[in-house]
Each structure stands twice: as structure tokens, then as C-alpha cells.
Amino acid sequence: MSGRVIVITSGKGGVGKTTTNANIGTALARAGKKVVMIDTDLGLRNLDLLLGLENRIVYTIVDVVEERCKLKQALVKDKRNPNLCLLAAAQTRDKTAVSEEQLKEICDKLKEKFDFVLVDCPAGIEQGFQNAVAGATEAIVVTTPEMSAVRDADRIIGLLEAKEEIKSYKLLLNRYRANMAASKDMMSKEDVVEILSAKLIGIIPEDTGIITSTNKGEPVVNDENSPAGRAYRNVAERIMGNDVPFIDFEEEAKVSTKIKKFFSKFLNKGKEN
């Protein structure tokens, strides 16, 4: 068996790489795929927190590289889903503790046992990025409809295109506020796609459920009623090759805000008179 190694990257920090990783991983595992997630953000690990696995980590990727344990021993099984594993980053070490070659070797070993190897990339375009990308053949570039995030995504796309090993990359538009896009107070998905000329793999709406689910250490895809959870499940379907139509949050928002505005104006007028 040879699984797919997908790196999840963004350039800019804080756009939702780790959240995306946790949710796509969980969604793929829920669909019955064997998934392992690698946190390569040495010194600033967080993927364990989002999955609620922070108390179960015994060995990290640095222990594997420095041969204090076997690769298998360092894999932490998810609480709910036995298909899902985490290889955690070391919190006490810096980016130099693992090299590109070592990461590539780990990815190569893992893809023999798993359907998907998801690599969580640190922010920035320095060595940490180079390491994370080393073993991957596909990439998901996470961005938000903000100028700085789009600019950094463009930079990352440029770097990915220069890498022969990366066969394809897709764009994931995170924290999308359809109502602001509809009122032209924020860039729309069309704007972002046109500027970056990249293919979309999904649009995740801004959702307060992300915050509460992170608090509990439980990915939002497990919440059937969350809009972001639904969008992440669709992304997982598309990764598996299923053609799922995009949810038109914008149209939904357009209609609902128009109706709301109309009625509020109407009501205010009534109060004035």
C-alpha cells in the first residue's frame, strides 16, 4: 500500500493550518481511511491540543529521529477514532532537530501503512517549511480572504510550483464571511481564486463553533450541526476524489441579509412614525 502524503501549509500564521489539519484528518478517518498526522512545528506544537491528545504524548518526532523509540511507538491513537494517529512535534526543541531527509524518510515509512499522511507545516517560508514539504507529493494551501494571507499564499504557491515532488496543490479558503463578501466589504471566493489562479478544494465559513470545539479538544467535523464541520467533511470527500458541490454560503447570506435588512428598515420606519 502506498498512501498519499499531503502537506497543509499557508505561509502566514493564524489562518487555520492546524485546525484544517485536525479536521480533514478526522473527517478522512471518519470516512474509514487510515490517517496519520505529523506535526512538524517543532517548539510550537498545537495539533495535539486541537485533537485533545496533549496528555497522551510520550514520544515525539525528535525521539524517533534520534532513535530513542521506534516510529510505531511514537504514534498516538486518537481517542474516538482508531483509524487516526498523531506523530507529535517536540515542544522543547527547535526547527533544526529534524532534517528534510529525516522527515522524508518518516513520510515514506508511514505511507506504507496509512492511506493518508497529513503534514502540518509551520508558518513561514524558512527551513521549517522546507522540512514539512520534503516528503509530500500534494499540498493544501490554506488562506483567508485577507490581503496579507492571500499575498503569503501566493508566495507559498510560487515555492510549491518550484518543487518537483509536489504534483498538485489546492487552495482552501478559510474563515469565509459570506455576508461581508456579499456586501463587498471583503474579498469574495471568486476574487481570491482569480488572484491566485489556483484550484479550490473547499471554502470554510467563519464559525464560532471552531472556538468552542477547540476549547474541548474536539474537531468541529464531529459536530453534525456546525457549518464549518459540514464544509470540512466536504473537503475530505473531495480529497477522496468525490465530486461534492460547493456550498453557496454567499447566496444563503445574500438572501438572509436582504430579508433582515428589509424588515429591520421597515420596522425602524414604523417606530419613527
Next chain:
Amino acid sequence: MSENIFTELYNKILGLFGQSAQKEDSKDVAVNRLRVVLMQDRTNLTPELLQRMRKELIDLLSKYVEMDKEALELNFEQEGEQMALMLSIPVVRAKDEEEIEAAIKAEEEAKKLTETDDEDDSEDDLDFENADDDDSEDEDLDVEDDDSDEPDEDEPSEDINSEQEEKEEEEEE
């Protein structure tokens, strides 16, 4: 008061049909700023170099058409793996054949001057505007020909200079 209600209603209806009001949307500002900044990021062209490229393009194209230089738009667009340079210029007026020929001729002569330093037999007025010889040569010239009555800074070569002087002398005679 009633007028207000009507204009509001009018805007509402426009809004319903997707026609936005005249104000510039903040997202359009963002998109335009991003385009400019990405153009610089992708090409490693500084604003100064872009300005220079713009000017050179205007000089080149002005030979053939008269255009609105202020409204010239220059954009890099990414289409998949291909990057395209998109140039958009509103044409004010098509130049007639004579104008174009004159412009081409003028340029060819200027080019000839810079390429061939020695054999130059043209008797037309020499256009030195486009000649871009080294400054050092000019300095040498200035030192050597102190009595030269032509203070031309863009003089391309000594030979041409002396030749021209000879011709002028001949004409005077």
C-alpha cells in the same frame, strides 16, 4: 421626508437586482492593492523598474499609435503555470502611414548611429537623442575638443563628430 423614502426604496430595489451604489467597495481597493503588490512579488520588479518598463513601452508603441499614456495599464496575470503580461492602452488615434514611416526612419537612423561608429554617410540631421554611448567617451571628447562649437552632450563618437564638422565646413564654403 417622503422623498427620502422613495430614494431609499429605489436603492433597495437596485440592491435587490445586484446593482451596488456608486461608492467604491473596500474589497475592490483590497483586490487592486493586492494585484500591484503581487505583480512586484512575482516578478522581482521594483516600482522603479516597472516605471522604466512602462516608459519604454510607451516610447516603443508611440511610434505606431497615438495613445492615452496616462491610462496605460500593465498587469501580470497568472494563468495556471503560465504568467502573462497584460498590457492595455486606450488608443486615441491611429497614426497615418507617413507619421509611422517617419517615426521608424528616425529610430532606424538613431540605431545606425549607435551601431556603426565609423562608416556613416548620412547627410540628414543627426538625431542624437536616442544614442546611449558611455559618458566617459563624452568626457574625453570634451577635453580634446575644447574649441568645438557644438556643445552636444550626447555625441556618440569622435569620428562622426569630426566628419560632421567637415561637412558643415564644406557646406559653408
